[in-house]
Amino acid sequence: MATVELERLVKRYGPIEAVRAIDLTIADGEFVALVGPSGCGKSTTLRMIAGLEEISSGAVRIGGEVVNDLPPRSRNISMVFQSYALYPHMSVRENLGFSLKVAKRPQAEIDRRVAEASDILHLNELLDRRPSQLSGGQRQRVAMGRAIVRKPEVFLFDEPLSNLDAKLRTQMRTEIKLLHARVPSTVVYVTHDQVEAMTLADRIVIMRDGLIEQVGTPDEVFRRPATRFVGAFIGSPTMNIVDADIVDGRIVFPNGDWLPVPDRFVGARLGNRCGLGIRPDDVYPTGHGLPSAAGSQVVEREAIVSVIEPLGNETLVFASYGGHDWVARMLNPSPLEPGRPIAMSFDLAKAHLFSTDHGRAIEPTGG
Amino acid sequence: MKSLRLGTPFLLLLPAIVVLLATVALPLALSFYSSLTPFKLTRPETLWVFVGARNYVNAFTDPVFWAAFGRTVLLLTVALNLEMLLGLGLALLMERVTRGQRLLRTLMMFPMMFSPILVGFQFKFMFNDNVGLINNALQSLGITDAAIPWLINGTLAFIAIVTAEVWSSTPVFAILILAGLLAMPREPIEAAKVDGCTPWQSFRYVTWPFIMPFAYIAMTIRSLDVGRAYDIVKIMTDGGPARRTELIWTLVARTAYSDARMGAANAMAYASIALSIVFTVYFFRKLAAARTQIAAEW
Missing domain, CATH: 3.40.50.300 (P-loop containing nucleotide triphosphate hydrolases)
Structure with a gap:
């Protein structure tokens, strides 16, 4: 050796x-x-x-x-x-x-x-x-x-x-x-x-x-x-990464939909635009996620189901919010229909923010 | 109707059968038959005198025939081995060339572009004891004072012929072995390097088994070539002096056309063909074995 x-x-x-x-x-x-x-x-x-x-x-x-x-x-x-x-x-x-x-x-x-x-x-x-x-x-x-x-x-x-x-x-x-x-x-x-x-x-x-x-x-x-590339490369299915504007503590998507800036990034230097990354495990139809651990920051939004991929023990749900199709991992599958609105939970405590200039991950301030 | 239907395949093949009969089977049968007669071109009626195996017996008891036969086998052995070694060396060098390999490949094949007759003339000139390039060079460099009798001494003449033969045909080996080198996968060689092989060991244990089939293909082609060697020898020495460079085919040609003894010549020619067949079968067996060994998919 x-x-x-x-x-x-x-x-x-x-x-x-x-x-x-x-x-x-x-x-x-x-x-x-x-x-x-x-x-x-x-x-x-x-x-x-x-x-x-x-x-x-x-x-x-x-x-x-x-x-x-x-x-x-x-x-x-x-x-x-x-x-x-x-x-x-x-x-x-x-x-x-x-x-x-x-x-x-x-x-x-x-x-x-x-x-x-x-x-x-x-x-x-x-x-x-x-x-x-x-x-x-x-x-x-x-x-x-x-x-x-x-x-x-x-x-x-x-x-x-x-x-x-x-x-x-x-x-x-x-x-x-x-x-x-x-x-x-x-x-x-x-x-x-x-x-x-x-x-x-x-x-x-x-x-x-x-x-x-x-x-x-x-x-x-x-x-x-450490970087947006690593975020997208590691993990399957791929991390959802969406570019959005930062306006008054909100992450605003091109169509006007928005999510709050995650608590652990409040006070961080975000600039006015960044990439929001959330893994498919951390966005799920409400009630069908992992048992929520301590320190989660769940925000609920209405999203439109576009595609469903059943895998047996779990189901991948593609649902549109903010002009983007989010991949979500749904545990305990229940029947869904494409085209129908559902309630989606976004666990922002697990979200990542990436700089749009150089792709590096933005350091959280806490949490 | 029924007989006509049965005949259709035969009728369709008939043109091919006729052509084959006329160009191959008939001459073959005729020449074989004539080898069983004392047929002389100057006395056509001798074609009808059947003498059985007498021509063969004569040839096989004639020391001149055996000398020519032995010399042909010697030429085959010496020329093929030299060409193999030189061709292998050339191919290995050529494979290393990264720039202008195509141009060099073309240059390397130049000797193959000349008629053997012209190669014979050129080497006859170069080996001439008075005005030849070789003696001239040797004398100018002070290596010798004497005019070396290249084409007069039997052994030297043989060496001169081998030189001409090797010069004109080494590219056959080089090009085929190079094809083998270019076709072989790179990973086994890299694996050998990592496995601790010196360059010689990688060549010996990995590269060589891969290019062996290609070497045998070249061997087969060239053994047929050298087995029928005639032109270069005819020009350089005409089998002389005093039959010291006589090969089977120069002997056959002399017997057939100078002495007009076609029957006897045909008998010797069949002996030569038997020799070529033996070599071809031998090399093909080697080729098949070498291919199986590397599990070739071609």
Whole structure:
């Protein structure tokens, strides 16, 4: 195990900066997820840590040592690729033992460590097959097995689950979590799926356009998004964010409807326009929300139901207020009809306000 | 009516059957038959004298034939291996080129654009012991005073022929192997780097298995080419001096057209075709095995 530090790390492709001077410190044994939309620089960052991509400027340190000029083989890392990148001409056994074979380890040790890895990942039945004879999930497990056989300082995962179907992805997600518990290790995990990032990581790094938007625990990035982008990116369904004017302590929507400025923002410097963000959990048809916790500030408004998406245990209700379709999560579903007005509760104690200038979250004054 | 309906498929295929019979089956049968006669072009009536396998027995007991046969196999082995190594090297270098690769690819294929006859003439000139470029260069550089008898000494002449052959056909290997390199997925190589491979190990264990099928395709094509080698040798040495560079096909051509012994020549030609078939089958087996190994989907 080792720490990983990125210092003013830059990747340039010609005039384009794919990664723009990011700083990040990953602790020994920590599981960190890099998450963001495609093109945000997360994979490039991972590949720079791996040594597969040259570093334009800045430094990567593994275990305190600068590795900028070391080839991948000298960095003591393992990587699991999106496409698995198994060696098609080798059996599963040979794939698993390959890194030890090229390191010229004795055969007995190779056999022992391959057996260990295949026990952990339930690959024993498959050891003599070729990758082409395996299913997607099995290939994925072989790829992970190949990574753990090496006993590296750092594990790097590059969107390892994105080629699997939804059911298998959930299953493998759990397996990765169990694996990390069994094989303590420093992990850098790249994904575009915020659910994967939230469920797996100790800390999440949200990236956009080559910059880090926020670093925090899953709970922090969910409850206190630092920017409007993070607010919209984390959480499912997506946070409702509506631009509105601030007039006399009111948040006024373009059509004249309004909500009061949440109590905890009274006195904050709001300017005269901001983005109001409320998660679908915090807006609900009155009487169908979460049991209201202490310190809630519920405001009721009449909204027009537009679409209903029943999910069984809960129902997503899209209802129009202030010229915007709000997504609301309705617990204990009851029949609703599109086009009918209903009473909607907005829990403003959980609302977020974002600056319309630079998208940063506005600091609350209290509450 | 019924017989006509049965005949329709046959009638529709008839033009193709006629063409195939006239251009392939008939000449093949005729040439095979003539290999069983003492047929001489100057005495047409000999076509009707049946001598059984005598031409084959003669050829297979003739040291001149076996020398030519052996030399052809040697040329195949030496030229193919050299072309393979050089072509592989060229392809690996070419794959690294980031700018102007298309232009370089075209340049690389230049030797393939010349007729082998002209290549033969050019190399005959270059290897000429008096006015040739090679001796001239060697002497100017002070490496030797003597005029090296390139095309006169048997071994040197063979080397000269191999050089011409390799120069003109290395691009076949280079271009096919380059195609293989460009087609192979990048991730396994990256995985190998991360797995601790040195550049040589990544090549040996990952890249090479991927491009092996392409190398075998080039081998197959080139083994047929070299198996029928005639033009370059005809021009450079004409099988000489004193048959020291005689190959199967220069021998066949000499027997057929200089000596007019068509029957005997046909017998030798069939032996050569058997050789080519053996090589082709061998390389195709290798190709199939290599493809299965990397689970190729093509």
